[in-house]
Amino acid sequence: MSQATLDTRKLVVDSAPWVFQSLYVAAKLRLPDLLADGPRTAADLAAECEVHPQALYRFCRALAALGLFTEEPGERFTLTEAGGDLRSTAPGGLAHFVVVNGEESFRAWADVLYSVRTGLPAFEHVFGMSHFDFLAANAESSKSFNAMSGAGVPGVVAKYDFAGAAVIADVGGGTGGLLAQVLERFPDARGILQDTPAGVAEAEAFLTAHGLADRVEVVGRSFFEYLPTGADVYVLSRVLHDWSDADCLRLLRALREAMGPDARIVVIDNVIPQVEGYHVGKFSDLQMLVVLGGRERTAKEMTDLLVEAGFAVTSTLTSDAVPGAPRSEALFEARPTGN
Known part of the structure:
Protein backbone atom coordinates (compact mmCIF):
# COMPACT_ATOMS: atom_id res chain seq x y z
CA MET A 1 0.00 0.00 0.00
CA ASP A 85 -11.04 -17.51 13.35
CA LEU A 86 -11.87 -16.02 16.77
CA ARG A 87 -12.57 -19.40 18.39
CA SER A 88 -10.23 -19.97 21.31
CA THR A 89 -8.91 -23.15 19.68
CA ALA A 90 -8.52 -21.75 16.15
CA PRO A 91 -5.02 -21.98 14.65
CA GLY A 92 -3.00 -18.79 14.81
CA GLY A 93 -4.11 -17.65 18.25
CA LEU A 94 -6.10 -14.64 17.00
CA ALA A 95 -8.54 -14.81 19.93
CA HIS A 96 -5.67 -14.71 22.43
CA PHE A 97 -4.07 -11.80 20.56
CA VAL A 98 -7.33 -9.85 20.76
CA VAL A 99 -7.77 -10.56 24.48
CA VAL A 100 -4.22 -9.54 25.38
CA ASN A 101 -4.37 -6.35 23.35
CA GLY A 102 -7.90 -5.53 24.46
CA GLU A 103 -7.02 -5.58 28.15
CA GLU A 104 -3.83 -4.28 29.77
CA SER A 105 -2.16 -3.32 26.49
CA PHE A 106 -5.21 -1.25 25.53
CA ARG A 107 -4.98 0.65 28.81
CA ALA A 108 -1.29 1.34 28.19
CA TRP A 109 -2.00 2.69 24.70
CA ALA A 110 -4.49 5.14 26.21
CA ASP A 111 -1.45 6.88 27.71
CA VAL A 112 0.67 6.59 24.57
CA LEU A 113 1.90 10.19 24.74
CA TYR A 114 3.86 9.25 27.84
CA SER A 115 5.99 6.97 25.64
CA VAL A 116 6.34 9.63 22.96
CA ARG A 117 7.50 12.21 25.50
CA THR A 118 9.84 9.98 27.51
CA GLY A 119 10.84 7.06 25.29
CA LEU A 120 9.70 4.76 28.12
CA PRO A 121 6.89 2.17 28.14
CA ALA A 122 3.53 3.69 29.02
CA PHE A 123 2.59 0.32 30.49
CA GLU A 124 4.90 0.85 33.46
CA HIS A 125 3.54 4.36 33.93
CA VAL A 126 -0.06 3.07 33.99
CA PHE A 127 0.41 -0.09 36.04
CA GLY A 128 3.43 0.80 38.17
CA MET A 129 5.33 -2.30 37.07
CA SER A 130 6.81 -3.86 33.95
CA HIS A 131 4.67 -5.98 31.68
CA PHE A 132 6.42 -9.19 32.72
CA ASP A 133 6.06 -8.35 36.42
CA PHE A 134 2.36 -7.77 35.72
CA LEU A 135 2.07 -11.20 34.10
CA ALA A 136 3.83 -12.82 37.07
CA ALA A 137 1.21 -11.28 39.38
CA ASN A 138 -1.85 -11.98 37.19
CA ALA A 139 -2.36 -15.62 36.31
CA GLU A 140 -5.25 -15.10 33.88
CA SER A 141 -3.39 -12.44 31.91
CA SER A 142 -0.30 -14.63 31.88
CA LYS A 143 -2.30 -17.55 30.51
CA SER A 144 -3.68 -15.41 27.68
CA PHE A 145 -0.23 -14.00 26.89
CA ASN A 146 1.36 -17.47 26.82
CA ALA A 147 -1.43 -18.77 24.58
CA MET A 148 -0.89 -15.86 22.20
CA SER A 149 2.90 -16.22 22.20
CA GLY A 150 2.81 -19.97 21.67
CA ALA A 151 0.11 -19.99 19.02
CA GLY A 152 2.45 -20.07 16.05
CA VAL A 153 6.00 -21.27 15.50
CA PRO A 154 7.95 -19.06 13.08
CA GLY A 155 7.95 -20.69 9.67
CA VAL A 156 11.67 -20.14 9.29
CA VAL A 157 12.32 -22.71 12.05
CA ALA A 158 11.40 -25.51 9.67
CA LYS A 159 14.14 -24.35 7.29
CA TYR A 160 16.92 -24.48 9.87
CA ASP A 161 19.04 -27.62 10.31
CA PHE A 162 19.53 -28.61 13.97
CA ALA A 163 21.28 -31.86 12.97
CA GLY A 164 24.24 -32.72 15.20
CA ALA A 165 22.89 -30.82 18.21
CA ALA A 166 22.55 -33.19 21.16
CA VAL A 167 21.00 -30.52 23.43
CA ILE A 168 18.87 -27.60 22.25
CA ALA A 169 17.99 -24.85 24.74
CA ASP A 170 14.97 -22.68 24.02
CA VAL A 171 15.54 -19.54 26.10
CA GLY A 172 12.34 -17.60 26.70
CA GLY A 173 10.47 -20.49 25.09
CA GLY A 174 7.18 -20.22 26.97
CA THR A 175 5.05 -23.34 26.82
CA GLY A 176 7.43 -25.09 24.44
CA GLY A 177 5.73 -25.06 21.06
CA LEU A 178 8.89 -24.28 19.09
CA LEU A 179 11.04 -26.74 21.02
CA ALA A 180 8.44 -29.47 20.56
CA GLN A 181 8.43 -28.96 16.80
CA VAL A 182 12.23 -29.11 16.66
CA LEU A 183 12.49 -32.23 18.84
CA GLU A 184 9.89 -33.99 16.73
CA ARG A 185 12.07 -33.31 13.67
CA PHE A 186 15.27 -34.39 15.43
CA PRO A 187 14.38 -37.38 17.63
CA ASP A 188 17.94 -37.91 18.91
CA ALA A 189 18.13 -34.47 20.51
CA ARG A 190 17.14 -33.42 24.00
CA GLY A 191 15.87 -30.01 25.05
CA ILE A 192 16.02 -27.41 27.78
CA LEU A 193 13.03 -25.09 28.02
CA GLN A 194 13.57 -21.90 30.00
CA ASP A 195 11.24 -19.05 30.84
CA THR A 196 9.89 -17.30 33.90
CA PRO A 197 7.79 -19.42 36.28
CA ALA A 198 4.67 -17.81 34.79
CA GLY A 199 5.96 -18.46 31.29
CA VAL A 200 6.45 -22.22 31.78
CA ALA A 201 3.38 -22.71 33.99
CA GLU A 202 1.68 -24.95 31.42
CA ALA A 203 4.80 -26.38 29.78
CA GLU A 204 4.79 -29.73 31.60
CA ALA A 205 1.22 -30.49 30.49
CA PHE A 206 1.96 -29.39 26.92
CA LEU A 207 5.13 -31.47 26.64
CA THR A 208 3.44 -34.51 28.20
CA ALA A 209 0.61 -34.25 25.69
CA HIS A 210 3.20 -34.29 22.90
CA GLY A 211 5.12 -37.23 24.38
CA LEU A 212 8.21 -35.11 25.05
CA ALA A 213 8.25 -34.67 28.82
CA ASP A 214 11.09 -37.17 29.26
CA ARG A 215 13.26 -35.37 26.70
CA VAL A 216 12.96 -31.82 28.03
CA GLU A 217 14.25 -30.18 31.18
CA VAL A 218 11.95 -27.31 32.16
CA VAL A 219 13.61 -24.37 33.94
CA GLY A 220 11.30 -21.80 35.50
CA ARG A 221 13.72 -18.93 36.01
CA SER A 222 14.27 -15.56 34.38
CA PHE A 223 17.06 -15.61 31.83
CA PHE A 224 18.40 -12.44 33.45
CA GLU A 225 19.03 -14.50 36.60
CA TYR A 226 20.19 -17.83 35.20
CA LEU A 227 21.13 -19.42 31.89
CA PRO A 228 21.64 -23.16 31.34
CA THR A 229 25.03 -24.49 30.31
CA GLY A 230 25.90 -27.46 28.15
CA ALA A 231 23.59 -26.88 25.17
CA ASP A 232 24.83 -27.08 21.61
CA VAL A 233 22.25 -24.60 20.28
CA TYR A 234 20.58 -21.76 22.17
CA VAL A 235 17.39 -20.45 20.59
CA LEU A 236 16.01 -16.96 21.22
CA SER A 237 12.73 -16.85 19.31
CA ARG A 238 10.70 -13.63 19.43
CA VAL A 239 12.58 -12.66 22.58
CA LEU A 240 14.94 -9.81 21.76
CA HIS A 241 12.21 -7.55 20.37
CA ASP A 242 10.72 -7.44 23.89
CA TRP A 243 13.79 -5.64 25.23
CA SER A 244 15.84 -2.49 24.80
CA ASP A 245 19.28 -2.65 23.21
CA ALA A 246 20.89 -2.42 26.66
CA ASP A 247 18.87 -5.36 28.01
CA CYS A 248 19.52 -7.39 24.85
CA LEU A 249 23.25 -6.85 25.20
CA ARG A 250 23.05 -7.89 28.85
CA LEU A 251 21.27 -11.11 27.90
CA LEU A 252 23.47 -11.90 24.90
CA ARG A 253 26.71 -11.32 26.81
CA ALA A 254 25.52 -13.52 29.67
CA LEU A 255 24.57 -16.18 27.14
CA ARG A 256 28.00 -15.95 25.55
CA GLU A 257 29.55 -16.66 28.97
CA ALA A 258 27.22 -19.61 29.62
CA MET A 259 27.67 -21.36 26.28
CA GLY A 260 30.60 -23.51 25.22
CA PRO A 261 33.08 -22.35 22.57
CA ASP A 262 31.55 -24.62 19.90
CA ALA A 263 27.93 -23.79 20.67
CA ARG A 264 25.84 -21.46 18.55
CA ILE A 265 22.82 -19.26 19.04
CA VAL A 266 19.80 -18.97 16.79
CA VAL A 267 17.92 -15.67 17.01
CA ILE A 268 14.49 -15.44 15.38
CA ASP A 269 12.62 -12.17 15.33
CA ASN A 270 10.51 -9.82 13.27
CA VAL A 271 12.56 -7.67 10.93
CA ILE A 272 11.54 -4.31 9.54
CA PRO A 273 12.45 -3.94 5.86
CA GLN A 274 14.31 -0.76 5.01
CA VAL A 275 11.73 0.36 2.47
CA GLU A 276 9.16 3.12 2.34
CA GLY A 277 5.47 2.48 2.73
CA TYR A 278 3.32 0.37 4.99
CA HIS A 279 4.71 -2.60 6.87
CA VAL A 280 3.10 -4.13 9.95
CA GLY A 281 6.49 -4.27 11.68
CA LYS A 282 6.55 -0.48 11.85
CA PHE A 283 3.44 -0.67 14.03
CA SER A 284 4.35 -3.73 16.08
CA ASP A 285 7.50 -1.73 16.86
CA LEU A 286 5.26 0.85 18.53
CA GLN A 287 3.63 -1.92 20.57
CA MET A 288 7.08 -2.96 21.76
CA LEU A 289 7.78 0.63 22.83
CA VAL A 290 4.46 1.37 24.54
CA VAL A 291 3.99 -1.95 26.35
CA LEU A 292 7.40 -3.55 26.76
CA GLY A 293 10.06 -0.93 26.20
CA GLY A 294 11.54 -3.05 23.40
CA ARG A 295 11.74 -2.56 19.65
CA GLU A 296 11.52 -4.29 16.29
CA ARG A 297 14.79 -4.11 14.40
CA THR A 298 16.05 -4.13 10.86
CA ALA A 299 18.31 -6.99 9.81
CA LYS A 300 21.31 -4.66 10.07
CA GLU A 301 20.34 -3.53 13.56
CA MET A 302 20.03 -7.15 14.69
CA THR A 303 23.38 -8.05 13.17
CA ASP A 304 25.04 -5.03 14.78
CA LEU A 305 23.56 -6.00 18.15
CA LEU A 306 24.95 -9.53 17.91
CA VAL A 307 28.38 -8.27 16.87
CA GLU A 308 28.49 -5.81 19.77
CA ALA A 309 27.65 -8.65 22.15
CA GLY A 310 30.61 -10.70 20.91
CA PHE A 311 29.11 -12.88 18.20
CA ALA A 312 29.75 -13.35 14.51
CA VAL A 313 26.69 -13.95 12.36
CA THR A 314 27.40 -17.08 10.32
CA SER A 315 24.15 -17.43 8.37
CA THR A 316 20.71 -15.91 7.97
CA LEU A 317 17.37 -17.25 6.78
CA THR A 318 14.20 -15.35 5.99
CA SER A 319 10.63 -16.58 6.21
CA ASP A 320 7.74 -15.83 3.93
CA ALA A 321 5.15 -13.40 5.25
CA VAL A 322 2.60 -14.93 7.59
CA PRO A 323 -0.54 -15.63 5.49
CA GLY A 324 -2.86 -12.66 5.59
CA ALA A 325 -0.35 -10.19 7.02
CA PRO A 326 2.89 -8.64 5.69
CA ARG A 327 4.88 -9.90 8.66
CA SER A 328 8.53 -10.73 8.06
CA GLU A 329 10.75 -12.78 10.30
CA ALA A 330 14.39 -13.73 9.98
CA LEU A 331 16.67 -16.28 11.61
CA PHE A 332 20.23 -15.31 12.50
CA GLU A 333 22.75 -18.02 13.36
CA ALA A 334 25.73 -16.69 15.31
CA ARG A 335 28.78 -18.06 17.09
CA PRO A 336 30.91 -16.49 19.82
CA THR A 337 34.04 -14.72 18.64
CA GLY A 338 37.45 -14.71 20.31
CA ASN A 339 37.39 -18.36 21.43
Missing part, protein backbone atom coordinates in the same frame (compact mmCIF):
# COMPACT_ATOMS: atom_id res chain seq x y z
CA SER A 2 1.57 3.25 -1.10
CA GLN A 3 1.07 6.59 0.56
CA ALA A 4 -0.81 7.76 -2.52
CA THR A 5 -3.50 5.06 -2.19
CA LEU A 6 -3.91 5.28 1.59
CA ASP A 7 -7.45 6.35 2.50
CA THR A 8 -6.83 8.10 5.81
CA ARG A 9 -10.50 8.48 6.75
CA LYS A 10 -11.24 4.81 6.05
CA LEU A 11 -8.12 3.77 7.96
CA VAL A 12 -9.22 5.76 11.02
CA VAL A 13 -12.77 4.39 10.99
CA ASP A 14 -11.87 0.77 10.22
CA SER A 15 -9.18 0.61 12.89
CA ALA A 16 -11.04 2.61 15.54
CA PRO A 17 -11.09 1.23 19.08
CA TRP A 18 -14.84 0.63 18.62
CA VAL A 19 -14.02 -2.15 16.19
CA PHE A 20 -11.14 -3.72 18.07
CA GLN A 21 -12.89 -3.62 21.43
CA SER A 22 -15.95 -5.23 19.86
CA LEU A 23 -13.68 -8.07 18.76
CA TYR A 24 -12.35 -8.12 22.32
CA VAL A 25 -15.88 -8.65 23.68
CA ALA A 26 -16.34 -11.59 21.30
CA ALA A 27 -13.01 -13.20 22.20
CA LYS A 28 -13.17 -12.53 25.93
CA LEU A 29 -16.69 -13.95 26.26
CA ARG A 30 -15.78 -16.78 23.85
CA LEU A 31 -18.85 -16.03 21.74
CA PRO A 32 -17.47 -17.84 18.65
CA ASP A 33 -16.95 -20.95 20.82
CA LEU A 34 -20.53 -20.72 22.09
CA LEU A 35 -21.88 -20.37 18.54
CA ALA A 36 -19.76 -23.17 17.08
CA ASP A 37 -22.57 -25.76 17.40
CA GLY A 38 -25.28 -23.62 15.84
CA PRO A 39 -27.32 -20.41 16.12
CA ARG A 40 -28.29 -18.99 19.50
CA THR A 41 -30.17 -15.93 20.67
CA ALA A 42 -28.39 -12.99 22.24
CA ALA A 43 -30.44 -13.56 25.40
CA ASP A 44 -29.27 -17.17 25.59
CA LEU A 45 -25.66 -16.13 25.12
CA ALA A 46 -26.03 -13.37 27.71
CA ALA A 47 -27.39 -15.80 30.29
CA GLU A 48 -24.44 -18.13 29.82
CA CYS A 49 -21.91 -15.27 29.88
CA GLU A 50 -23.69 -13.53 32.77
CA VAL A 51 -23.90 -10.18 30.99
CA HIS A 52 -26.67 -7.70 30.09
CA PRO A 53 -28.88 -9.18 27.31
CA GLN A 54 -29.60 -6.01 25.34
CA ALA A 55 -26.02 -4.78 25.63
CA LEU A 56 -24.75 -8.11 24.30
CA TYR A 57 -27.30 -8.04 21.48
CA ARG A 58 -25.99 -4.66 20.37
CA PHE A 59 -22.41 -5.94 20.30
CA CYS A 60 -23.46 -9.08 18.42
CA ARG A 61 -25.27 -6.90 15.89
CA ALA A 62 -22.07 -4.89 15.37
CA LEU A 63 -20.03 -8.08 15.06
CA ALA A 64 -22.50 -9.29 12.45
CA ALA A 65 -21.92 -6.04 10.57
CA LEU A 66 -18.21 -6.95 10.54
CA GLY A 67 -19.02 -10.35 9.04
CA LEU A 68 -18.20 -12.46 12.08
CA PHE A 69 -21.81 -13.46 12.72
CA THR A 70 -24.98 -13.59 10.68
CA GLU A 71 -28.06 -12.09 12.33
CA GLU A 72 -31.35 -13.99 11.98
CA PRO A 73 -34.89 -13.11 13.06
CA GLY A 74 -35.51 -13.15 16.79
CA GLU A 75 -32.08 -11.72 17.66
CA ARG A 76 -30.45 -15.05 16.81
CA PHE A 77 -26.87 -15.20 15.58
CA THR A 78 -24.90 -17.74 13.55
CA LEU A 79 -21.13 -17.98 13.40
CA THR A 80 -19.55 -17.27 10.00
CA GLU A 81 -16.32 -18.73 8.63
CA ALA A 82 -14.56 -15.45 9.43
CA GLY A 83 -15.93 -15.51 12.96
CA GLY A 84 -14.53 -19.01 13.38
